[in-house]
Amino acid sequence: MRLATIRLPDGGTSAARVDRDRVRVLPWPDLGRLLADPNWRQLALVGETLPGEEEPQYAPLVPHPNKIVCLGLNYASHIAEMGRPTPQYPTLFAKYDGALIGAHDPVVLPAVSDAVDWEAELGVVIGAPARHVPPDHALDVVAGYTVVNDVTVRDWQHRTREFLSGKTFEATTPVGPVLVTPDELPPGASGLAITCTVDGVVMQHSTTADLLFSVARIVSYVSTIITLKPGDLIATGTPGGVGAGRSPEIWLRPGSELVTTIEGIGQLHNRCVREERPALAPASSTTR
Incomplete structure (x- = not known):
């Protein structure tokens, strides 16, 4: 599985799963917030397909890590x-x-x-x-x-x-x-x-x-x-x-x-x- 934090058109960010042929937006503001849930592996299997076929705009992978x-x-x-x-x-x-x-x-x-x-x-x-x-x-x-x-x-x-x-x-x-x-x-x-x-x-x-x-x-x-x-x-x-x-x-x-x-x-x-x-x-x- 490949996970990321991407930038959205409205200026915000979202966690995402990057599949071979599509990007799925996940309902967390960034990857760090997703990983904070002990069930992140299962939760990352959900998501809505990002519209369009352009490569996503990648934010820093975990924008604000604790360390x-x-x-x-x-x-x-x-x-x-x-x-x-x-x-x-x-x-x-x-x-x-x-x-x-x-x-x-x-x-x-x-x-x-x-x-x-x-x-x-x-x-x-x-x-x-x-x-x-x-x-x-x-x-x-x-x-x-x-x-x-x-x-x-x-x-x-x-x-x-x-x-x-x-x-x-x-x-x-x-x-x-x-x-x-x-x-x-x-x-x-x-x-x-x-x-x-x-x-x-x-x-x-x-x-x-x-x-x-x-x-x-x-x-x-x-x-x-x-x-x-x-x-x-x-x-x-x-x-x-x-x-x-x-x-x-x-x-x-x-x-x-x-x-x-x-x-x-x-x-x-x-x-x-x-x-x-x-x-x-x-x-x-x-x-x-």
């Missing part, structure tokens, strides 16, 4: 290109929902940086509350898998030892287009080809079998720290091939076409645009 947990340094190839030691434990950081955009929305390049990078990643969406889940049961709480590009503002990331400031700029993180339930994929979504191209040039090409920490280990580890909730998003890390790891370094530019693909799940296609700097208010004058 967005991300991993750094989770592929050996990326660890090597960044010159980091292999971590003993998952390297975790967070994002806020203001960073999330839909599968075909523009990536906004911050006006304060010229060092914006790409990071193709497998996304995991939680489907049931989970706390202290052992690894051998961790996949039971996964609702499904999606595609993420953890677009990163490198100079801001490296201002401090913590990653957050470079990872959660407004409107930089495409997620979607759909959630694919685990029954359609290998266990833990392992062994899927993952690719990122920029302006038609392949920059990253790997497989999710190369994750240092598997989906099961990640979910178990995070659930030991905090309760995972339905709709929570986990981005599992990126393989080698990022712009910062090249010589010379390569960065996204206004007009760059960023395409992120994971076998069996789907594709993000995002054009990069420069953030418009807000106009400065004129200085007030005081008459004496």
